[in-house]
Amino acid sequence: MAGEWECNVCKKTYSCRKNLNTHMHAHAEEPQFECEICLRRFTFQTNLYEHKSVHTGKMFACPFRNCTKTCRLKGNLKKHMKVHCKSVRKLDEEYKNFTMSLKEKKKQRKQKRQQKRKQLSEAVENHLEIDKPDNLPENDDAHEPRTDNVREEDSPSTSNNQATANEPDHEDLGPSRKRERKDQSQPQDETVAKKPSSSGDNNDSPSGSEALEHSPSTSSNQKIVGKPQPEQDLGPERKRGRMDDSKPKEETIADKPSTSSQSGDSCEAPSDLGSNLSCCGLERLLRYSIPVRHCKENDTCRILKGDEYMCRKSKPEADNICLDCFARANVKNQNLWMKKVNLNEKVEETVDCLECGESSHKVCVFHFKETPFVCGNCSGEPGFKKIIETDTSCEIDAFLAEKANNQLEDKNAKISVASYTTAKSTTTKELMPVLYLKDAKKKYGSKIDYVARAIYFFQIVDNISIAFFGLFTQEYQDLGGKSWCVIDYLDSVPWMKVSSKSPSKIYLELILAYFEYMGLKGFKNGHLWANPPVKGVDYIFNIHPETQRYLDKVQLIGWYHKILQQGERARVLAGYRNFEEEFKKGEIKHPIDLPVFVDSLWCKILKWVNDELKTDEFDDEHFKEKLEDEYKERAEDNFFFELRGSQLQQPTPLQSKEFNPHKILGDRETFLDKCFVENWEFSSLRRAKYSSVGIIKLIEGAREERDANGSMED
Ligand SMILES: [Zn+2]
Ligand SMILES: [Zn+2]
Ligand SMILES: [Zn+2]
Ligand SMILES: [Zn+2]
Ligand SMILES: [Zn+2]
Ligand SMILES: [Zn+2]
Numbered sequence: 131m132a133g134e135w136e137c138n139v140c141k142k143t144y145s146c147r148k149n150l151n152t153h154m155h156a157h158a159e160e161p162q163f164e165c166e167i168c169l170r171r172f173t174f175q176t177n178l179y180e181h182k183s184v185h186t187g188k189m190f191a192c193p194f195r196n197c198t199k200t201c202r203l204k205g206n207l208k209k210h211m212k213v214h215c216k217s218v219r220k221l222d223e224e225y226k227n228f229t230m231s232l233k234e235k236k237k238q239r240k241q242k243r244q245q246k247r248k249q250l251s252e253a254v255e256n257h258l259e260i261d262k263p264d265n266l267p268e269n270d271d272a273h274e275p276r277t278d279n280v281r282e283e284d285s286p287s288t289s290n291n292q293a294t295a296n297e298p299d300h301e302d303l304g305p306s307r308k309r310e311r312k313d314q315s316q317p318q319d320e321t322v323a324k325k326p327s328s329s330g331d332n333n334d335s336p337s338g339s340e341a342l343e344h345s346p347s348t349s350s351n352q353k354i355v356g357k358p359q360p361e362q363d364l365g366p367e368r369k370r371g372r373m374d375d376s377k378p379k380e381e382t383i384a385d386k387p388s389t390s391s392q393s394g395d396s397c398e399a400p401s402d403l404g405s406n407l408s409c410c411g412l413e414r415l416l417r418y419s420i421p422v423r424h425c426k427e428n429d430t431c432r433i434l435k436g437d438e439y440m441c442r443k444s445k446p447e448a449d450n451i452c453l454d455c456f457a458r459a460n461v462k463n464q465n466l467w468m469k470k471v472n473l474n475e476k477v478e479e480t481v482d483c484l485e486c487g488e489s490s491h492k493v494c495v496f497h498f499k500e501t502p503f504v505c506g507n508c509s510g511e512p513g514f515k516k517i518i519e520t521d522t523s524c525e526i527d528a529f530l531a532e533k534a535n536n537q538l539e540d541k542n543a544k545i546s547v548a549s550y551t552t553a554k555s556t557t558t559k560e561l562m563p564v565l566y567l568k569d570a571k572k573k574y575g576s577k578i579d580y581v582a583r584a585i586y587f588f589q590i591v592d593n594i595s596i597a598f599f600g601l602f603t604q605e606y607q608d609l610g611g612k613s614w615c616v617i618d619y620l621d622s623v624p625w626m627k628v629s630s631k632s633p634s635k636i637y638l639e640l641i642l643a644y645f646e647y648m649g650l651k652g653f654k655n656g657h658l659w660a661n662p663p664v665k666g667v668d669y670i671f672n673i674h675p676e677t678q679r680y681l682d683k684v685q686l687i688g689w690y691h692k693i694l695q696q697g698e699r700a701r702v703l704a705g706y707r708n709f710e711e712e713f714k715k716g717e718i719k720h721p722i723d724l725p726v727f728v729d730s731l732w733c734k735i736l737k738w739v740n741d742e743l744k745t746d747e748f749d750d751e752h753f754k755e756k757l758e759d760e761y762k763e764r765a766e767d768n769f770f771f772e773l774r775g776s777q778l779q780q781p782t783p784l785q786s787k788e789f790n791p792h793k794i795l796g797d798r799e800t801f802l803d804k805c806f807v808e809n810w811e812f813s814s815l816r817r818a819k820y821s822s823v824g825i826i827k828l829i830e831g832a833r834e835e836r837d838a839n840g841s842m843e844d
Pocket of ligand 3: 192193194197198199210211214430
């Protein structure tokens with residue numbers, strides 16, 4: 131029924147005067163500039179321009195070689211560039227070069243467009259048939275972002291960039307697009323562009339074809355290869371100081387190939403050394419993959435395959451520094467350092483059958499220890515089998531496994547879960563800037579307790595439970611009176627077998643299952659940060675396949691929206707907001723109100739802002755001013771939400787038997803180091819199987835130990 135009180139602006143009617151008055155507030159301060167993609171409104175047009183980069187994925191990439199830093203806002207990139215420059219003059223010079231190159235690119239694009247237009251009109255005039263330009267977006271989806279009215283300076287990348295960014299299901303870009311992608315400014319493409327040239331196409335390498343062979347079907351393999359691969363960034367403190375990996379027994383391999391015989395960067399590329407083995411038909415000498423290393427001096431620096439870097443002569447794996455940073459840093463005792471090339475000299479080991487003498491790759495026959503080996507032909511035993519069951523006495527594992535298996539059509543491809551729970555503690559001083567330490571201590575106390583969880587998901591493929599997905603989480607029982615759970619890292623490898631659903635659909639359900647469980651346990655708040663992965667950098671699983679596709683920032687934000695919307699529909703969570711919306715709620719009045727989880731987004735930002743302040747700026751006013759810039763930069767890439775499912779006022783504290791710390795499996799970095807040292811790679815299905823068996827042996831060892839201790843206590 132139409133009411134009698136009509137709004138003179140939008141003509142909406144109300145039956146009650148009071149409601150109209152309330153409604154009029156909406157018109158009073160309505161920002162005028164609307165984003166035609168998400169309908170968000172802005173008071174100033176410049177804010178709208180900045181905002182649009184969220185949809186178009188337009189980012190400014192740091193122009194320094196090997197640096198992976200990207201920013202949405204040019205001003206913030208300039209601030210970052212300070213880490214590369216010794217003086218203000220140098221910074222100004224570099225920044226000027228950078229903006230000049232943007233203008234140059236803009237000019238080139240304009241010329242290209244004009245040329246194309248000219249060609250087109252000529253073609254029309256001559257009534258010639260010409261092909262549709264390949265950089266024209268093919269779908270006219272209404273949701274597709276348009277860039278025609280985005281400021282040109284804001285678009286360092288080509289229009290192809292956004293076309294590909296909006297095709298999450300588009301697996302393989304045509305040759306013309308592949309070429310274009312190298313010009314993109316996103317870090318993952320930078321990596322591709324800078325990669326030493328390969329001797330052949332990836333799909334021709336044994337590992338590539340093997341992936342196809344072992345996948346259930348071509349179509350689902352396509353999905354597996356192209357599935358989302360969301361992960362979180364390694365923070366400055368999280369760089370890997372790798373353990374010493376010089377295993378003497380590998381050095382004794384007589385016919386170890388020399389560096390020069392390295393053929394491209396394909397880990398199992400054919401070499402003419404040694405004959406093929408009957409276990410897999412591949413060469414005897416299969417080279418392991420080359421890791422992307424972190425530069426110790428700068429958390430955005432990467433040492434890529436084939437790059438030179440510096441390391442300590444005594445501990446070559448501990449501190450790696452890129453040549454640029456090494457030149458800039460005033461390293462004392464330079465003679466203690468040596469130059470190395472980032473290659474992996476290690477090849478797969480083989481083992482000979484005691485009876486027939488035939489050699490097999492240890493990876494192929496799942497041989498781990500230096501024990502006598504009899505091949506399958508001689509022993510007549512059936513093929514290798516290794517399955518890890520979910521320990522149903524562990525409540526969260528049982529819960530997650532049930533949720534996961536409900537998603538599967540093929541009940542033989544069962545999913546199992548193993549998790550490790552550790553009690554942790556940090557100081558407020560560690561997390562909060564000195565400037566606000568007093569206030570922070572009042573709010574949080576001087577010590578902050580939390581629970582760290584490592585959750586591994588396995589699926590049975592060819593009689594072996596293969597690790598395919600991992601979650602590292604943090605849970606805060608009481609952080610200034612609120613309970614929080616946070617996904618710290620997540621990572622996947624494309625070896626999951628699904629028939630009709632896409633793997634990302636399963637990952638989505640696994641993430642929601644985690645939040646559902648925590649909600650049932652009485653946790654009230656959740657936080658997610660969309661921090662896109664960098665190709666070649668490992669977060670949980672050691673060495674991903676070359677063919678694995680990564681989501682860029684825009685795709686990752688989109689995927690998180692999807693997860694959170696699904697979570698709302700399933701009534702697992704409620705009222706999710708991005709940072710901007712959370713900020714508008716008015717609960718973040720002061721820097722200490724930011725949710726600081728160990729090594730998470732806001733914790734890092736507070737540290738960065740703190741470190742950026744000069745001595746004469748070290749006050750509240752300057753701190754907040756710099757923090758404001760970060761608020762803009764981070765407006766849409768991190769999310770807040772409430773967890774449902776429990777009437778409990780507070781989470782139930784974990785009982786002591788619910789803790790099961792594990793010194794390798796419970797710690798992400800130690801786990802990565804262990805896999806690196808053991809060459810447990812996930813680069814191919816073949817190696818993923820072997821690596822998973824290695825991990826399962828660790829899990830079984832821990833269970834045996836626990837059972838033994840348990841029976842002693844009884
Ligand atoms: Zn109105
Ligand atoms: Zn928008
Ligand atoms: Zn940089
Ligand atoms: Zn083999
Ligand atoms: Zn560096
Ligand atoms: Zn034999």
